Amino acid sequence: MPFLELSLVVRLEQQPSVEDALEELGALSITLRDADAETPDEQAIFEPGVGELPLWSTITLNALFDAGADRRGLSEALGEFLPWLEPDQLSFAEVADQDWERAWMDQFHPMPFGRRLWIYPWNIEPPADEELVVVRLDPGLAFGSGTHPTTALCLEWLDGLELAGRAVTDFGCGSGILAIAALKLGAAHAVGVDNDPQALTASIDNAQRNDVAERLTVSLPQDFDSAPADVFVANILAGPLGELAPTFAAAARPGAPFAISGILDGQQDELLARYGEWFEQLRVDARDGWIRISGLRR
Structure with missing residues (x-):
């Protein structure tokens, strides 16, 4: 079954409020990954325990929603929850069930x-x-x-x-x-x-x-x-x-x-x-x- 993946790149101290907002919006799952990792296979954290934070300074949160989720509605709701959010921190993609752990962007190049x-x-x-x-x-x-x-x-x-x-x-x-x-x-x-x-x-x-x-x-x-x-x-x-x-x-x-x-x-x-x-x-x-x-x- 395909999903809509919403990716957000945030700093460590912003992670708790972002995760709370994604959960409030009904995310099916949330994956945390080192945003500075060079390969998508480096360690990810799945649904960290209460009070647990990753050690990375910059984090990519990949949240899965039903494929038919409203992108516009999610974007507007996140803007209300997180007024500091900028568009470069936000990305949508349709992903197949087996691909949901993929990295959200390619390595930066000219x-x-x-x-x-x-x-x-x-x-x-x-x-x-x-x-x-x-x-x-x-x-x-x-x-x-x-x-x-x-x-x-x-x-x-x-x-x-x-x-x-x-x-x-x-x-x-x-x-x-x-x-x-x-x-x-x-x-x-x-x-x-x-x-x-x-x-x-x-x-x-x-x-x-x-x-x-x-x-x-x-x-x-x-x-x-x-x-x-x-x-x-x-x-x-x-x-x-x-x-x-x-x-x-x-x-x-x-x-x-x-x-x-x-x-x-x-x-x-x-x-x-x-x-x-x-x-x-x-x-x-x-x-x-x-x-x-x-x-x-x-």
Whole structure:
């Protein structure tokens, strides 16, 4: 019998609350695995005892649901239970009964996005090609390596813009991948916003690795007080996207290109109506069941 597998990548201290949320949503089983393991065959923990925690610093939780479970409903419910959750931490897959212990993502490798942008893991040397724009990335304790469809959609959108001299805001920055990519593509300055302090630390570290740290500012949402940006991008879940629409509108100057992602297919109509109050020329792009909405600030 096939199942719907919901995978979440979290830090050790987040595991208990995530597991409680998955159980509340009716998960049939929950498997915990070292998110940094190089092979899917390394030790997993099945239904740990009360009070027991794995020793890993970053954990993949694989939760099985009935094949007909509502992905949109699960995503929205998790967003309510876990308001800090970001789309790069969330993945759905249909799996056969015999495959339910598989790893949720392939080993991180060089990936192209758009015409010239590439994301490279830190341990692989890119070719000497002046036409390529390369971001060297160590996702570390935060999330966002380009493997998730929402990140890929945002990276490709950034690659298609003329960013030279512009100020960019990346809301829900995670590893800093979008802000750093914008800077490598020519942006003059970028602001990365995230409610996880470790994400801000990872963003700064990755910016230093890419020699753009002096042009990156990071901020918690409650401290975010930046001038309206020339370009605005937010890669968070659909619930917060709806709630924060007025904040995002105020954070983008008139005429600024904007993009939002972290939206499951089926959630876009409500957001299109919501954002239509402040943004125009709206378009929808999709990848693997995830949606990006882009347009211009009125």
